[in-house]
Amino acid sequence: MxxxxxxxxxxxxxxxxxxxxxxxxxxxxxxxxxxxxxxxxxxxxxxxxxxxxxxxxxxxxxxxxxxxxxxxxxATGPHGLTLGDEAFRTWCAYDSLGIAAALGADALIETACGQCGTPIDLALRGGMPERNGPERLWLADGGADLRGSFCTPTVLLCGEEHGIAWAEGQDGRGRLLDLVEGARQGAADWxxxxxxxxxxx
Ligand SMILES: [Zn+2]
Ligand SMILES: [Zn+2]
CATH class of the missing domain: 1.10.10 (Arc Repressor Mutant, subunit A)
Incomplete structure (x- = not known):
């Protein structure tokens, strides 16, 4: 969202x-x-x-x-979010991070690098990521079409290099955040x- x-x-x-x-x-x-x-x-x-x-x-x-x-x-969505022991799906990577952060939850995000497809598992404790990288979050600027222009391109990237490659592929229409920045902003947004x-x- x-x-x-x-x-x-x-x-x-x-x-x-x-x-x-x-x-x-x-x-x-x-x-x-x-x-x-x-x-x-x-x-x-x-x-x-x-x-x-x-x-x-x-x-x-x-x-x-x-x-x-x-x-x-x-049931629907490309990213996994387990809150406690309940499994949900989310529409974009920012949803997973932001929802867990706003709830202050112990959570597991299961997704893949948008650039290379490498699986990414990220645990959160009390709503904060257990590590701050090497992954990056791409937060798309979005447009009229929520799913297509915001959710689809809003992904995690396996590291700085693929973050930059993804940003170039998106013509810079968005921002690269580290995981803690993404969680902090998401806590406010949710x-x-x-x-x-x-x-x-
Ligand atoms: Zn979303
Ligand atoms: Zn990658």
Whole structure:
């Protein structure tokens, strides 16, 4: 996902409530439960959910329940994120890092270098990466299309050299961060989602 300010709009409330319920219950979220958690009426929530899903801001399963929100997915996504002993997928590498950081979680990120495909396993303790490198995070600038322009190019790179190569391949449209910088920024960007989880737990 692309970071946003704390929600004051329906889209943000649904995104944060969806994230919190996915984490709390670890199963797809019925729209009625989502609407209630977001403090919206079901009709308003249903139409907002449809447009959010179309724009890639929520994932729906075949029954129309929410299965992914704010970068966190029960089943879909190229990056693995294990929180405690529960396995999730995420839409981009920044999601994995930011979500674990905001939750202050012990976590394992399983992904691969965007440039060469070398597997990368990164453990976090209390939300902070256990090592600060050699991997780098590429944080794309993003654009109109959330998944295509932000999530797809936002990856970890196995080291500085492939970080630079990736940045060149992206025409410099983004920033290379070290893992601790990525976790710190992610903790801020997912703070509202983590608050929603505390509120709803
Ligand atoms: Zn993302
Ligand atoms: Zn590499």
């Amino acid at each position: 692309k970071p946003l300010l704390p929600a004051v709009d329906a889209a943000g409330l649904l995104r944060e409530a969806g994230f919190a319920l996915l984490l709390r219950d670890r199963r797809p979220v019925e729209l009625a439960d989502l609407a209630e958690a977001a403090g919206l009426d079901v009709q308003a929530a249903t139409s907002a959910v449809a447009s959010l899903a179309q724009a890639g801001w929520l994932d729906l399963d075949e029954s129309g329940r929410v299965a992914g929100a704010a970068g966190l997915s029960l 703070a509202a989602c983590a608050d929603a989880l505390r509120r709803l737990s």
